[in-house]
Amino acid sequence: MSLAKPDALNITTKQKIALAIGSIGLVILALALFNTNFPNKGLFLTLALGLITVGTVFYSREAYLTKLEGIKNDGVWFKSISSRGIGGWILGVVLTSFYIVLYFFPKYLGLGQNGEANTGLIALFDPLSKLLSGRDASQWFVYGTLYTIAILAFGYKFILKYRHNRYQQLRTISVMFFQLGFAFLIPEFMYVMNNDLPYYDLKSIWPLNYYIFDQWSVKGFISNGTIGLALLLFGIISIFVITPFLTYKYGKRWYCSWVCGCGGLAETAGDSFRQLSSKKLYAWKIERWLIHLVLVFSVVMTTAMVYSYLGTDSSKYWLTKGVFISLVIAFLTLVFAGVMYFKGKELAKDAKYGAISLFAVITLLLVMHFTSTTDHLFFVKGSALRSAYGIYIGSIFSGVIGTGFYPILGSRSWCRFGCPMAAILGFQQRLFSKFRITTNGGQCISCGNCSNSCEMGIDVRHYAQKGENIVRSSCVGCGICSAVCPRGVLKLENDSMKGRINSNDILLGNDVDLMNYVNQK
Amino acid sequence: MEHIAIIGNGISGVTLARHIRKLSDKKITIISAETEYFFSRTALMYVYMGHMKFEHTQPYENWFWEKNRINLKKGYVNQIDTDNKTLHFTEGDSLTYDKLVIATGSKPNKFGWPGQDLKGVLGMYHKQDLENLEKYAPNNKVCKRAVIVGGGLIGIELAEMLNSRSIPVTFLVREDSFWNGVLPSGESEMINRHIKNHHIDLRLSSNLREIKADENGQVKSIIIDETGEEIECKVVGLTAGVTPNISFLKDSKIEVGRGVKVNRFLETNLKDVYAIGDCAEQHEAIGNRRPIEAVWYTGRMMGETLAQTICGNKLEYKPGHWFNSAKFMDIEYQTYGWVFSERSKKDFEAHFHWKHDDDTKCITVAYNKNTNEFLGINTFGIRMRHETFDNWLTEKRDIDYVMNHLAEANFDPEFYKRFEKDILKAYNNQLTIA
16 A cells, blocks of 8 residues: 555655555565464554554655645656556556455465465454454455555545645545445444344445345345345435435535545545546547446346346235336336436437437346246346356456556546446436536636546546536546636536536637627527 | 638637637638647646646647647748738748738747846746756756746746755745735735745845856856845746747738737738737727736637637627636635736725735725725635626626625635635724724
């Protein structure tokens, strides 16, 4: 993690000491990884995590508190690590390798095979896992702990970096809170209370949480009485009520940059890499295809999964294969009809793509229902679809590429190109939300600081220099474009839907008659 | 097809070209000797500071120009034959046009200082200035100190740039307080303190006498006129204002003063020749504006306006309410309407000034003390909404109205501390005292 810090060039002696402290922590973890058997694991684990945290905190204080409040981006494009230099590539390779081992070869991290005790790095985390939930650590526990430490330590750094900006501070405190509480601690405590419950991070909503409707998961919930049922219901209400409501009021930022764990890591540990996202038009085109394909994939996969374990006899349980498939089709059609009715005029070309993909999905579902007598879809099992999704999307895309490639593609490539949750929220944000980034009259000087710092690769300047509000489905509302704007042009706002999209050819400040003449044509 | 040739690929020329393309099918050529593609001049500083790479200062991707059939020509026009409607380039080739637009912007002022053309003396305007700075001031080992001459908007940006690489800066300002020909004293003095807080050696009431050279013809030191003090330095930044970049016109028939003389339609003395942006000089100043407006926004507005004229809808350049903005190190500045400094304000203009205790935020509201009409506002460290003030100026609101509705104009990010109540309280107190 301390590798993510700026280069050791031009840093003060105190910062070098801080780097050294953090590195010792990393060395302990590395030693454990190479099977050093520490005598007192609890002590050494505390030492390792403590030193990493202290190093980062100490480094950040020296970096920011010695300077006046303001924008602190000096040299980000000079530093090797944050400008795709050698440092960046090395870090990228290290992170990517870590994710590959984590997802596919956990035994090399020391995961006990066939009931044996853990060794190596995972064994080092056993004491903490025992303390929290009474069981041995797993590779996911190790990952979760490191992930949480990264968000907390780099979140602190981020708060100092933006200590003049309360929006940034509150947002960061929020992601730190949700990571530590909802993603890390609460699931462990829930296990202590009831160890039959499936792991459930309450803030992780389908389709980001793609396994919530897996058979084992649903069974796990249902077989655990009221609390299990309540959790399952909460999962469903999150999708159909909470999410649309909050997105309508605040845009998708309420989730993506205030709550979500992927977003949380991107905004804290990934902050140094935000400028690396591509702002080119072709990148946007790839984004729109890719993210919606993942969404379609996840809808089909989930439907097929649920379909495969539902029965056909309605006297046993009301939700049969037939009822379920009809519900899915009805819901998708309703969404599509609603969009076409209320927003059809705004869409034009996009609408066509929407229609095509929707009907592709529906056709697939129908074909599945009427051609197969078993749980096959195109002769592929629902479960095979599910495991393909888990490997290619859940592991490779979101983990290996999404985080491993931070120093190459920027900190939000998963959120931008892959996350099906972001696709749904974005779709709603573009069409049915009060959120927008307001452009301040004619004040833009086209400098490009906003576009440069957009982690989602939005060419913010393209809109700002036309005096046009930014209403984009991918915007996660991190607010950095507004923070770095040297002329105070951008403001994240929730306001009425009317006049939210306001393309102008002539900007405010020119001849009023000319503005009226041109803009009303 | 009519051929429109535009000399200069800055904001004025490019805005013009874009709008002509929207309105018509004319052939368009943009000519520049500086860079192949349009870039945002105001962003050059961020390249040196490492916030951005040069390519990020280009607002349009390279394919944009071909797609919109805007020809780009890199070359330096050294002669304009207006009789035959032909441009001649230093490179030897030529280009004919039907209509010509001069949009060549500015160049840094040089006031005949001894040594002003030495190696290491530079302005901060063109891309070449940035390249020079990178050459002579790559770090604080090569450049142990830099001196900046001229306390305006570019001067303070250059100071911020050098500061970002820990290069010590001595900042010579002719006036007795930073930019106080434009800013009222309360604001100007706050910026003085802010500059010093950044450990910049600010020298007020100081002029440059001469720049001394070492044996290689490179800057060695400067002498301050008032004290005779010699300051060793490797780089001298000349930022004492800009002047229209029109020396290539001196043998042409186009009428020039300090800039290219234009009427309200942005037409020069010759038919089919126009000038826009920094290099255009109005015969008569428009309202409180200067005859030469070297501002990003006015360049853009002239481009928007002239596109109408060239495409058959003849239109006067009639800018709306004045606005501008800048950033002084960490302090953002916006202005709407007219607020004059003590030096240049008229008798009827009175000010209400409020400053926050942290010394990084303040506002000055100008009003007519006879009629109470709101004239304008300067705001530092608090963002305000352009549209709101534009409306209030059009509606000729009085100062009481503005002070009581200031919250409507706030444009700071969400959750920021708000100051309207403090400001209103101070305003009401001032009334009771007066």
